[in-house]
Amino acid sequence: xxxxxxxxxHEAAMEEILGYIQENNLQPGERLPxxxxxxxxxxxxxxxxxAVLSALEINKVITVKHGSGIFVNSLEGVLLSQxxxxxxxxESLKLVKNIxxxxxxxxxxxxxxVSKTISKEQLRLLYEHEERENNLLxxxxxxxxxxxxxxxxLERLISSFLSNPLLHDFHRExxxxxxxxxxxxxxxxxxVSVRHENHLEIIKAIETGNETRIRKxxxxxxxxxxxxxxxxxxxxxxxxx
Numbered sequence: 232x233x234x235x236x237x238x239x240x241h242e243a244a245m246e247e248i249l250g251y252i253q254e255n256n257l258q259p260g261e262r263l264p265x266x267x268x269x270x271x272x273x274x275x276x277x278x279x280x281x282a283v284l285s286a287l288e289i290n291k292v293i294t295v296k297h298g299s300g301i302f303v304n305s306l307e308g309v310l311l312s313q314x315x316x317x318x319x320x321x322e323s324l325k326l327v328k329n330i331x332x333x334x335x336x337x338x339x340x341x342x343x344x345v346s347k348t349i350s351k352e353q354l355r356l357l358y359e360h361e362e363r364e365n366n367l368l369x370x371x372x373x374x375x376x377x378x379x380x381x382x383x384x385l386e387r388l389i390s391s392f393l394s395n396p397l398l399h400d401f402h403r404e405x406x407x408x409x410x411x412x413x414x415x416x417x418x419x420x421x422x423v424s425v426r427h428e429n430h431l432e433i434i435k436a437i438e439t440g441n442e443t444r445i446r447k448x449x450x451x452x453x454x455x456x457x458x459x460x461x462x463x464x465x466x467x468x469x470x471x472x
Contacts, residue, residue, distance in 0.1 A: 244275055244283045252303055263301040274422050323415035328460045330409050331453045341390040342445045346437045353392055357434045360388055365427040381413050381420050385430050420456055
Protein backbone atom coordinates (compact mmCIF):
# COMPACT_ATOMS: atom_id res chain seq x y z
CA UNK A 232 0.00 0.00 0.00
CA UNK A 233 1.18 3.53 -0.74
CA UNK A 234 0.62 6.75 1.12
CA UNK A 235 -2.52 8.60 0.04
CA UNK A 236 -1.51 12.21 -0.34
CA UNK A 237 -3.63 15.29 0.25
CA UNK A 238 -7.28 14.44 -0.33
CA UNK A 239 -8.56 11.61 1.77
CA UNK A 240 -11.66 9.97 0.34
CA HIS A 241 -12.83 6.49 1.12
CA GLU A 242 -12.67 5.48 -2.52
CA ALA A 243 -8.90 6.09 -2.61
CA ALA A 244 -8.31 4.18 0.62
CA MET A 245 -10.61 1.38 -0.55
CA GLU A 246 -8.68 1.11 -3.81
CA GLU A 247 -5.35 0.86 -2.00
CA ILE A 248 -6.53 -1.86 0.39
CA LEU A 249 -8.14 -3.91 -2.37
CA GLY A 250 -5.00 -3.42 -4.46
CA TYR A 251 -2.88 -4.68 -1.57
CA ILE A 252 -4.97 -7.84 -1.32
CA GLN A 253 -4.67 -8.49 -5.06
CA GLU A 254 -0.99 -7.59 -5.43
CA ASN A 255 -0.03 -9.83 -2.52
CA ASN A 256 -2.37 -12.58 -3.73
CA LEU A 257 -3.90 -12.89 -0.28
CA GLN A 258 -6.18 -15.89 -0.03
CA PRO A 259 -9.26 -16.42 2.17
CA GLY A 260 -8.13 -16.72 5.76
CA GLU A 261 -4.90 -14.78 5.25
CA ARG A 262 -4.26 -11.70 7.33
CA LEU A 263 -4.05 -8.05 6.33
CA PRO A 264 -1.75 -5.63 8.20
CA UNK A 265 -3.26 -4.38 11.48
CA UNK A 266 -5.38 -1.23 11.47
CA UNK A 267 -2.66 0.93 13.01
CA UNK A 268 -0.19 -0.10 10.30
CA UNK A 269 -2.72 0.61 7.53
CA UNK A 270 -3.20 4.11 8.96
CA UNK A 271 0.56 4.71 8.80
CA UNK A 272 0.92 3.24 5.30
CA UNK A 273 -1.89 5.29 3.78
CA UNK A 274 -1.32 8.42 5.90
CA UNK A 275 -5.04 8.81 6.51
CA UNK A 276 -7.03 9.16 9.72
CA UNK A 277 -7.93 6.18 11.85
CA UNK A 278 -11.62 6.97 11.39
CA UNK A 279 -11.23 6.77 7.60
CA UNK A 280 -9.54 3.36 7.80
CA UNK A 281 -12.19 2.05 10.17
CA ALA A 282 -15.00 3.22 7.87
CA VAL A 283 -13.38 1.54 4.87
CA LEU A 284 -12.76 -1.69 6.78
CA SER A 285 -16.39 -1.63 7.92
CA ALA A 286 -17.57 -1.27 4.31
CA LEU A 287 -15.32 -4.13 3.22
CA GLU A 288 -16.64 -6.30 6.03
CA ILE A 289 -20.26 -5.52 5.13
CA ASN A 290 -19.45 -6.58 1.55
CA LYS A 291 -17.92 -9.81 2.97
CA VAL A 292 -14.47 -9.02 1.52
CA ILE A 293 -12.84 -9.20 4.96
CA THR A 294 -13.60 -10.27 8.49
CA VAL A 295 -12.41 -8.12 11.36
CA LYS A 296 -11.79 -10.20 14.48
CA HIS A 297 -11.09 -7.87 17.36
CA GLY A 298 -7.99 -8.95 19.18
CA SER A 299 -6.98 -11.31 16.37
CA GLY A 300 -6.68 -9.25 13.19
CA ILE A 301 -8.18 -8.51 9.77
CA PHE A 302 -8.69 -11.55 7.54
CA VAL A 303 -9.48 -11.85 3.84
CA ASN A 304 -12.72 -13.59 2.83
CA SER A 305 -13.25 -13.09 -0.91
CA LEU A 306 -12.94 -10.48 -3.65
CA GLU A 307 -15.92 -11.83 -5.58
CA GLY A 308 -18.55 -9.29 -6.53
CA VAL A 309 -16.63 -6.26 -5.35
CA LEU A 310 -18.51 -3.20 -6.60
CA LEU A 311 -17.55 -0.79 -3.90
CA SER A 312 -17.83 2.79 -5.16
CA GLN A 313 -19.72 4.37 -2.33
CA UNK A 314 -20.54 7.33 -4.55
CA UNK A 315 -21.88 5.85 -7.78
CA UNK A 316 -24.89 4.29 -6.12
CA UNK A 317 -25.89 7.39 -4.21
CA UNK A 318 -27.26 10.50 -5.86
CA UNK A 319 -27.04 12.37 -2.55
CA UNK A 320 -23.33 11.53 -2.22
CA UNK A 321 -22.69 12.69 -5.78
CA GLU A 322 -24.42 16.00 -5.10
CA SER A 323 -22.38 16.38 -1.90
CA LEU A 324 -19.18 15.87 -3.88
CA LYS A 325 -20.23 18.58 -6.31
CA LEU A 326 -21.04 20.85 -3.37
CA VAL A 327 -17.59 20.27 -1.84
CA LYS A 328 -16.00 21.22 -5.17
CA ASN A 329 -18.05 24.41 -5.38
CA ILE A 330 -17.17 25.36 -1.80
CA UNK A 331 -13.48 24.69 -2.41
CA UNK A 332 -13.55 27.00 -5.43
CA UNK A 333 -15.30 29.72 -3.40
CA UNK A 334 -12.85 29.25 -0.54
CA UNK A 335 -9.86 29.83 -2.82
CA UNK A 336 -11.24 33.23 -3.77
CA UNK A 337 -12.38 34.25 -0.28
CA UNK A 338 -9.33 33.02 1.63
CA UNK A 339 -6.86 34.40 -0.88
CA UNK A 340 -8.43 37.86 -0.56
CA UNK A 341 -8.50 37.71 3.25
CA UNK A 342 -4.92 36.44 3.53
CA UNK A 343 -3.53 39.10 1.18
CA UNK A 344 -5.36 41.90 2.99
CA VAL A 345 -4.29 40.60 6.40
CA SER A 346 -0.66 40.31 5.26
CA LYS A 347 -0.56 44.08 4.67
CA THR A 348 -1.20 44.97 8.30
CA ILE A 349 -0.55 41.83 10.37
CA SER A 350 1.19 42.39 13.68
CA LYS A 351 3.71 40.18 15.48
CA GLU A 352 1.04 39.41 18.06
CA GLN A 353 -1.41 38.27 15.38
CA LEU A 354 1.25 36.07 13.77
CA ARG A 355 1.96 34.56 17.16
CA LEU A 356 -1.75 33.80 17.56
CA LEU A 357 -1.84 32.06 14.16
CA TYR A 358 1.18 29.86 14.87
CA GLU A 359 -0.01 29.01 18.38
CA HIS A 360 -3.52 28.22 17.18
CA GLU A 361 -2.22 25.86 14.49
CA GLU A 362 0.17 24.04 16.83
CA ARG A 363 -2.52 23.67 19.49
CA GLU A 364 -5.11 22.27 17.08
CA ASN A 365 -2.60 19.97 15.37
CA ASN A 366 -1.51 18.56 18.74
CA LEU A 367 -5.14 17.88 19.66
CA LEU A 368 -5.73 16.02 16.40
CA UNK A 369 -2.52 13.99 16.75
CA UNK A 370 -3.29 12.94 20.31
CA UNK A 371 -6.46 11.19 19.24
CA UNK A 372 -7.50 11.60 15.64
CA UNK A 373 -11.22 12.32 15.92
CA UNK A 374 -14.11 10.48 14.42
CA UNK A 375 -15.84 12.08 11.45
CA UNK A 376 -18.61 13.31 13.72
CA UNK A 377 -16.17 15.13 15.99
CA UNK A 378 -16.52 18.91 16.24
CA UNK A 379 -12.78 19.38 15.75
CA UNK A 380 -12.43 18.21 12.19
CA UNK A 381 -12.96 19.16 9.45
CA UNK A 382 -13.14 22.83 10.34
CA UNK A 383 -11.99 26.20 9.07
CA UNK A 384 -10.84 27.53 12.45
CA LEU A 385 -7.50 28.84 11.20
CA GLU A 386 -9.07 30.41 8.14
CA ARG A 387 -11.72 32.10 10.29
CA LEU A 388 -9.04 33.40 12.63
CA ILE A 389 -7.25 34.99 9.67
CA SER A 390 -10.43 36.66 8.40
CA SER A 391 -11.21 37.90 11.94
CA PHE A 392 -8.13 40.16 11.72
CA LEU A 393 -9.90 42.22 9.05
CA SER A 394 -12.24 45.00 10.11
CA ASN A 395 -15.06 43.45 8.14
CA PRO A 396 -17.41 41.32 10.27
CA LEU A 397 -19.40 40.29 7.19
CA LEU A 398 -16.39 38.38 5.81
CA HIS A 399 -15.93 36.56 9.10
CA ASP A 400 -19.65 35.67 9.29
CA PHE A 401 -19.55 34.48 5.68
CA HIS A 402 -16.59 32.26 6.51
CA ARG A 403 -18.47 30.76 9.43
CA GLU A 404 -21.42 29.90 7.18
CA UNK A 405 -19.10 28.31 4.61
CA UNK A 406 -17.54 26.21 7.38
CA UNK A 407 -20.92 24.76 8.37
CA UNK A 408 -21.73 23.80 4.77
CA UNK A 409 -18.22 22.37 4.30
CA UNK A 410 -18.46 20.15 7.36
CA UNK A 411 -21.97 18.96 6.50
CA UNK A 412 -20.92 18.05 2.95
CA UNK A 413 -17.98 15.99 4.18
CA UNK A 414 -20.18 14.19 6.71
CA UNK A 415 -22.54 13.29 3.86
CA UNK A 416 -19.72 11.56 1.95
CA UNK A 417 -18.27 10.14 5.18
CA UNK A 418 -14.80 11.55 4.58
CA UNK A 419 -12.31 14.15 5.70
CA UNK A 420 -10.54 16.50 3.26
CA UNK A 421 -6.93 16.02 4.36
CA UNK A 422 -4.94 13.78 6.65
CA VAL A 423 -3.73 15.59 9.77
CA SER A 424 -0.05 15.83 8.77
CA VAL A 425 -0.74 17.29 5.31
CA ARG A 426 -3.30 19.70 6.74
CA HIS A 427 -0.71 20.94 9.24
CA GLU A 428 1.97 21.39 6.58
CA ASN A 429 -0.42 23.34 4.35
CA HIS A 430 -1.58 25.58 7.20
CA LEU A 431 1.99 26.40 8.21
CA GLU A 432 2.82 27.34 4.62
CA ILE A 433 -0.20 29.66 4.49
CA ILE A 434 0.87 31.37 7.73
CA LYS A 435 4.46 31.72 6.51
CA ALA A 436 3.21 33.17 3.22
CA ILE A 437 1.15 35.75 5.10
CA GLU A 438 4.20 36.55 7.23
CA THR A 439 6.29 37.30 4.12
CA GLY A 440 3.58 39.48 2.61
CA ASN A 441 4.33 37.96 -0.80
CA GLU A 442 1.04 37.90 -2.73
CA THR A 443 2.23 35.27 -5.20
CA ARG A 444 3.24 32.92 -2.38
CA ILE A 445 -0.06 33.52 -0.58
CA ARG A 446 -2.08 32.71 -3.71
CA LYS A 447 -0.03 29.57 -4.35
CA UNK A 448 -0.24 28.29 -0.75
CA UNK A 449 -4.02 28.64 -0.55
CA UNK A 450 -4.63 27.21 -4.01
CA UNK A 451 -2.35 24.24 -3.26
CA UNK A 452 -4.26 23.63 -0.03
CA UNK A 453 -7.57 23.23 -1.87
CA UNK A 454 -6.86 22.31 -5.49
CA UNK A 455 -6.16 18.65 -4.74
CA UNK A 456 -9.66 18.33 -3.28
CA UNK A 457 -11.12 19.72 -6.50
CA UNK A 458 -8.94 17.47 -8.69
CA UNK A 459 -9.82 14.32 -6.75
CA UNK A 460 -13.53 15.07 -6.89
CA UNK A 461 -13.31 15.67 -10.65
CA UNK A 462 -11.62 12.27 -11.00
CA UNK A 463 -14.32 10.48 -8.99
CA UNK A 464 -17.15 12.17 -10.87
CA UNK A 465 -15.54 11.44 -14.25
CA UNK A 466 -15.14 7.76 -13.38
CA UNK A 467 -18.80 7.63 -12.38
CA UNK A 468 -19.92 9.22 -15.66
CA UNK A 469 -17.81 6.77 -17.65
CA UNK A 470 -19.11 3.80 -15.69
CA UNK A 471 -22.71 4.82 -16.38
CA UNK A 472 -22.06 5.93 -19.96
